[in-house]
Amino acid sequence: MDNKKIAQLRENYNRATLSSEDLLPNPFDFFKKWLDKAIQAQVLEPNAMTLATATVDGFPSARIVLLKGIDEGGFLFYTNYESDKAKQLAENPRAALVFNWLELHRQVRIEGEVEKVSKAIAEAYFQSRPKGSQIGAYASPQSQVIPDRKVLEQNVEQLILKYKEQEALPIPKHWGGYRVKPHKIEFWQGRTSRLHDRFRYTLQADNLWRTERLAP
Numbered sequence: 640m641d642n643k644k645i646a647q648l649r650e651n652y653n654r655a656t657l658s659s660e661d662l663l664p665n666p667f668d669f670f671k672k673w674l675d676k677a678i679q680a681q682v683l684e685p686n687a688m689t690l691a692t693a694t695v696d697g698f699p700s701a702r703i704v705l706l707k708g709i710d711e712g713g714f715l716f717y718t719n720y721e722s723d724k725a726k727q728l729a730e731n732p733r734a735a736l737v738f739n740w741l742e743l744h745r746q747v748r749i750e751g752e753v754e755k756v757s758k759a760i761a762e763a764y765f766q767s768r769p770k771g772s773q774i775g776a777y778a779s780p781q782s783q784v785i786p787d788r789k790v791l792e793q794n795v796e797q798l799i800l801k802y803k804e805q806e807a808l809p810i811p812k813h814w815g816g817y818r819v820k821p822h823k824i825e826f827w828q829g830r831t832s833r834l835h836d837r838f839r840y841t842l843q844a845d846n847l848w849r850t851e852r853l854a855p
C-alpha cells in the first residue's frame with residue numbers, strides 16, 4: 640500500500656442528516672437513541688470507544704475500551720486500576736471518549752471529569768462476567784512488561800486450580816470501573832462533500848444543556 644493509494648481512500652457520507660429538530664433536550668437520551676440505531680444496524684462492537692487520557696504534563700494517550708453502562712452521572716467502563724490509563728487518571732482525572740460508528744457515518748465525542756465507580760457497582764459488573772474473564776482480570780498485570788505469553792498462561796493455570804471449587808471469583812483489588820462525567824457531548828453525522836452535520840451539547844447547570852451547531 641503506497642501513499643497515493645492511502646490518499647485516495649475516500650468514502651461518500653450520505654446515509655442520513657442531523658438537524659436541531661432531531662435533537663432531544665438531554666444528550667444522554669440522544670446518545671442512547673444513536674446507540675440503539677448502531678445496534679440495529681449491526682455495527683461491530685457498537686460499545687467500543689476510544690478513551691483518551693493524559694499525563695499531568697500533557698502527554699496524551701488513547702486506547703479502545705468497552706462502554707459497560709450509562710447512569711445519570713456518566714459513561715462507565717472497567718479496567719485494571721494499575722494500568723497506564725489508571726495511572727494517568729489518578730494524576731489527571733479527565734478524559735475524552737470517541738465512538739466511531741462508520742457503518743452509519745456517525746461519530747460521538749464526549750469530554751469530562753472522571754471518577755471511580757463505587758465498589759458495589761464494580762462488584763455487580765464483575766460478578767456478571769464469565770469465569771474466564773474473571774480469571775483474566777487476575778492473570779494479567781495490565782500494561783506491565785512481561786517476558787513471554789507463558790507467564791499469563793501459568794497465571795491462568797494456577798487461578799483455575801485455586802478457584803476450581805468456586806463458580807465465581809471475588810473482585811480483584813486492582814480492578815474496577817470509571818465513570819466519565821461529561822460536560823460536552825458532540826454528535827457528528829457525515830454528509831456529502833465534507834459538509835457534515837455537527838451538534839455540540841454543553842452542560843450549563845444541573846442537567847441543563849445548551850446545543851449549538853458547529854462547522855464541519
Ligand SMILES: Cc1cc2nc3c(=O)[nH]c(=O)nc-3n(C[C@H](O)[C@H](O)[C@H](O)COP(=O)(O)O)c2cc1C
Pocket residue numbers: 684687700701702703704705706716717718719722723724725781782
Ligand atoms: C475492542 C477492544 C475493547 C477493549 N476493551 C477494553 C476494556 O473494556 N477495558 C480495558 O482495560 N481494556 C480494553 N481493551 C484493551 C485496551 O485497548 C488497552 O490495550 C489496555 O486497556 C491497556 O491500556 P493502557 O496501557 O493504556 O492502560 C480493549 C481493546 C479493544 C481493541
